[in-house]
Amino acid sequence: MVTVEIEATFERWQAAARALLSDGIAPEGVEWRERPGAPPAPRASKFFRVPPRFLELARQAAIAGDPGRWAALYDVLWRIVNERRDLLEDRAHPKVRRLHGLAAQGRREAERAEQQDVLRMEAEGGGAASFVPPGADLATLAAAAKRCQGCPLYRDATQTVFGRGxxxxxxxxxxxxxxxQEDLRDAPFVGPAGEILDRALTEVHLDRATxxxxxxxKHFKFVMRGKRRIHxxxxxxxxxxxxxWVEAELAVIKPETxxxxxATAARALLGDEFRLMRDRGRVFATRWAPRTLATLHPSAVLRGEDDAAQERLYRMLVDDLRLAAVAV
Incomplete structure (x- = not known):
């Protein structure tokens, strides 16, 4: 039996799991323990390709407080690498069910922690509110936003990217x-997602200039991978x-639609109960506008797994934007 001590992070587990795989050590021969300050695992002699979906679920599961999560993750990883690369497709498999359960638990715990952060921030009067000049027009708001330090994102972004129109x-x-691209050019929707949006707007006869x-x-959140900034x-x-900031923009404009x-925009303005794929395309009144709706972000089209999926997602975007065009 090999005892592996790690700090309780996904990255430390990943490094240790990679070393164990390189040495050919099966899950039943490993005992996982958490120890603050534990040194990282030695660099593995091999690297292994696994489905991106596994890494996504594993990152979520790592947040869960279940002490058995590290063993469960390694069990699934071992089986994917050595037995069935398509194991995750078998949702009835008990190991896969366990993985999904841990991932769901991790998501819930992460959301609770974020909600506590929000409540703490609001109680302390944090956020952008103190940077927003009351009763200002759009030009004054845009100038004030350049100085915003309402959250840590301003530290790494090139600049505040305010609304245009x-x-x-x-x-x-x-x-x-x-x-x-938006971060570098100081304008919203000027990158690849902006090209998708422009094409969809043209198709429904909405003039972006209006x-x-x-x-x-308002700031670009990213992680560096090599020389690339990844969203x-x-x-x-x-x-x-x-x-x-967006509340101040809407208060000035008072749009009809x-x-x-x-999902992020919908969550910001429509609340946590709104579900994008369930509620998209539905028109309803809010305090922001008499006609309010949500649709896919144009970048979702770019993430479609193949041409057919991208076309299907694009059609959903166009159909929803057509509802906005009706009111113009």
Missing amino acids: PAQARVVLVGEQPGD LYVTNAV QTPRLSEIAACRA LVCLG
Whole structure:
């Protein structure tokens, strides 16, 4: 029996698991223990390709408080590498069910922690609210936003990317956050997702020059991989911290139609109970606009697994945007 001591993080487990796989040690021969300050595992002699979906579930499961999670993760990993690469497709397999249960637990615990962060931030008067000048017009808001330090995202981003468009716009589009190109060019939706959005707007006869386009989060959140900046989804606390800016924009514009592009924008403005794929395309009144709806973020089209999936997602986006065009 090999005893493996790790700090309780996904990265430390991953390094140890890779070393165990390299040495050919099966799950039943490993005892996992958590120990703060435990040294990292030695560098593995081999690397192993596993489905991205496994890594996604494993990262979520690592957050769960279940002490058996490390052994369960290694058990599934061993089977994927040595027995069945398609193991995750068998949702009835007890090991796969266990993995999904741990991942769900991790997601719940992460969300509870984020909600506590939001409550703490609001109680302490944090976030962007103190940076927002009351009663300001869009130009004044945009200038003030450049100085915002309402959440840590400002530290790594190139700049604040504020909304663009006329103050008298009848339709407002709210996305998630700036991407790499948006961060560099100081304008929303000018990268690959922006190209998808422009094509869809043209198809439904909406002139982007007449729209106000902004994001729920004003700074680019990313992680470095080599020389590339890879998008990361904002945390609930970061969305809440930035909400004062988009609320101020909407208060100035008072649009007839508000379109939330993607789950982050919908969560920021429509609440946690809103479910994008369940509720998308439904038009209803909110305090922001008499006609409010949500649809896919254009980047979801780019993430489609093949041409057919991308076309299906694009059609969903177009169909929903057509509802916004009806009011113009």
